[in-house]
Amino acid sequence: MADVGPILPYYLRNIRNISFSEGNVLGVNYIYGFLSIITFIVLVALAFLIIRARPKNPENRFMFVLLLAEAYRVVANWYNAYPFEGSQGFLHVLSSYRVGWYFCSIMCIMMYISAVSFYPPKKLEFMAQPKIKNNLWWFLPAVAAIIITALVSANGIVGTVGGAYYIECEAGSEGQPATVISYADSPPITSTCGAEDDTTYVPNSFFVPGSSDIGKLLLITPVFSATIAMLFMRAGWKRLSQEPGRENEAIEARSLFLGFAGKAIIKGTMVFCIVFMVIRFGDFNLADVTTIIETEGERVVFTYLVLFYGFLFSILLTGMLEGFMFTYAILKNEILGIDEQLRKTFSAAIFATVGGIALLLTSEIIEGFVPGGGLVAGVVVGAPLVILRRPIFGAIQNFSSVLMPEAFTAAEKSYLEAYEIAMEDRVITDEERKFLRLQAKTLGLDEARVGHLEAWYDRQLSSEEE
Template sequence: MTTQPPGLWAIALGSPLVSLLALFFIRSSIKSYKEGDNPDISKSLTSRSLYIGFLGKVILLLFWLGLLVLISVVNGGQVTFVDETLWRYGDPNLTERILFFGWIFSLTLTPAAIAFEAMMFVHATLKDTVFGIDNNLRKTFTTAVFTGIGVISFIVGSELMESVIGYGAAGGVFVGVFLLAVRKPILVILDKASNRFIPSTHTPEETAYLEAYATAMEDLIITVEERKLLDMMASTYGLSEKIVKQLEEEYNFSIEEE
């Protein structure tokens, strides 16, 4: 039975430690930008995005490490290619099925950690140059997480029903129908979480337009006169129709959640 070389384990286990060290440096940069006589909020938000990216990566990698340790303890030793082959093509019992899917799930955690870090890095670098990047990243994050939950739930449900009644598809169908029924509250929760990870950033002109639009929308109706004033304000601030539409959609979506 072939085990992984110690060097590979050292590289894998060293990654969370390096990211953890980076967290301390980024944390100190956030404080330095916020404090002082001339605080720089923009750079503070940039450092915050990088900090959240590294923090998410560390949490996922530590979870991956804990899962590997748990699988190894239950398996009675380090998982090898032979173990994985027997779990996949042999006649596994319920425990071995759980170990197999736990092992497969662990393989997705490292790419997920890197993807989350990359997403926050994109937000940090493009938030001041690409309008709407925060909204696009939030939608991507929400969709990806919900899809991941659906896939994992489908597999787990199928395996449980396969072990109980010998027909796994029934569990998958049940889980799929259940997720469709409760998808709206789940998406709301994910969207609120993504709003904490990726806060909206606007220029002073965009913020002023949003405030004016919020005032006009107090009665949830935009009159003809109010629309003319908003159009005049957008023209004065140099906001394009695309930006205005996205700002208004962002505000409308926020009040729909309340």
């Protein structure tokens, strides 16, 4: 890698100098890289939580494989989380990883639609046959492997997923051509080390992935498959909610519907914005933003970069939403308090994400008017978040509760039934409390969980009386 000096000051310098209008987005790459790794860890943890609950259940196996594929996909920019040394060997690793990324994309395209096997509407009941749904978890990855192998064999790695490049700017190279190392037969690109008078841009090094026609198609297709899956889940949810005794399955179908809806709407919006920009201005060479600014202007570059990184961050957001909703659907009645933990974690993630995006956008807007825009933005965004954190977080938690309603295991339902009997006269006597404690001990419920259950029941009781 380029001699960037101590790594922490290097990160801080690039984050502090983020400017979409000037094309200084290395700091965004590093932020995204770290967040993608965190999201990857969360999704892998959720996947193993699902498979450990019921390892032989076909639905758990299916969701386990799907979440692992999503985890692989969200960490798409890991190579820009650190200024790695550029070489043909590393570019080969990067390109091989991207082949795996598109393999997971193909697998997800099929798995989204095939999820209907577990909650089928009437017209697709044949998908619920055991010989179909019990084998989806291994059959679809096998098909995806055959497809990606055929594509790479016919077109090569570069022809399938696009080229890969390492860009390096040494100290003192402001305004000069950057050193570019291209993988194999990647199409040549140019890169400039910022503007001549910009001393904050160098030294640096980063990687730029290329694109291909096949890659672009595989980038867009998951949005359509998620939309189809959303419609299937909506139909399955509607059907199950109308059938007696299948309310629990209806809630599960609803959770999957929301997960797919989030992906289809949020990611779909960003994908089509990117497609519009490409149609309007052509493919941008993100390794040479300086030249693009000269030819297209700062406003176009600003818009493109905002949409581009909006798309990247939408991968993290929708991946996280999908992971939480699918885990809730599968485990809400299996693990004590899992719904509460999922809501808390999801709320914290949304709060942090919204705060980070607000800080970044405010900094970018203020920078053009006030020197030291980042510091001012920190005050403008940070102060309200600190002062109003409780009502804001409360609103987010209410939203999370709408997405993931309170759910109880069999043991928790038994305790609630006992508590309901004890609360018939709205008073818990000493004898009733002793009985409830014994009941909780028998059911394996700790004091904290018992308190949560009783508080939930009391809130429901109060709302009914009002």
